[in-house]
Amino acid sequence: MGAEASLPEGYSVSLAGEKDLEGIRRIYNHAVETGTATFDTEAKSLEDRRAWLTAHDEARPVFVIRLKEIGEVAAWGSLSRWSEKRAYDTTAEVSIYVDPAHQKRGLGGFLLSRLIESARQGGIHMLISRIAEGNAASLALHxxxxxxxxxxxxxxxxxxxxxxxxxxxxxxxxxxxxxS
Structure with missing residues (x-):
């Protein structure tokens, strides 16, 4: 079950690191300021994104897609804790954000495919997504x-x-x- 997704030409993917934080922050803050993909209402600082990245681990990674030629972050996706309560340790929440200039190129599908595979390998049992009304593209993707x-x-x-x-x-x- 599920779909296949390949990374479009001209892009590369890797685990996120310190050098990606500004790009992650830029894309996320655009979503904060212009849409309902996130319910955050205030832009995030670089320090906040650094702490957020540190809270992720092998079972709950953050991936970035970059433009190969210039290394700019075009999209990112993550698995995050669903709850701090220990009984939820094998459940993760999916987040995917794509820079508006790179939407409709298959980056979201590629990230979702990568996150699903990573969850399986990392011992995650259940993935959860919260999607705000009006986001038909995200519903269709999921x-x-x-x-x-x-x-x-x-x-x-x-x-x-x-x-x-x-x-x-x-x-x-x-x-x-x-x-199992």
Missing amino acids: RRFGFRHVGTLREVGRKFGRYIDVDILELRVGDREAG
């Missing part, structure tokens, strides 16, 4: 990769002067048996 809609949280966010619903999607990537 469904293409086998995520299923499990519910809608009504009016749980407020941004740009309006209440926003959030769809919850999940994808089981691990075995049913604990420890």
Whole structure:
């Protein structure tokens, strides 16, 4: 189950590092200021993004896609803790952000494919995505990769002067048996 995605020509992918933080911050802050892909309402500092990156590990990585020729970050994706409660340690939340100048080129699909594979290899059992209403492209992308809609949280966010619903999607990537 799921879809295949290849990295378009002219781009490279790797685990994120210190040198990628400004590009990650730039893309994320654009989303903070212009859309509802994130419910953050204030731009993030470089120091904040550094702490955020440090909170990720092998089971919950951050990947970046760069333009090969100039090394500029064009997109990034991460797996993050779903909750600090230990019983949720094998569940991760998916985040994908693509610079508007690089959208509709397959970067989001490539990142989602890479995150799913990384989750399987890292012992993650369940992936969760929260998608704000009005983001049909993100819903379609997740469904293409086998995520299923499990519910809608009504009016749980407020941004740009309006209440926003959030769809919850999940994808089981691990075995049913604990420890398998």
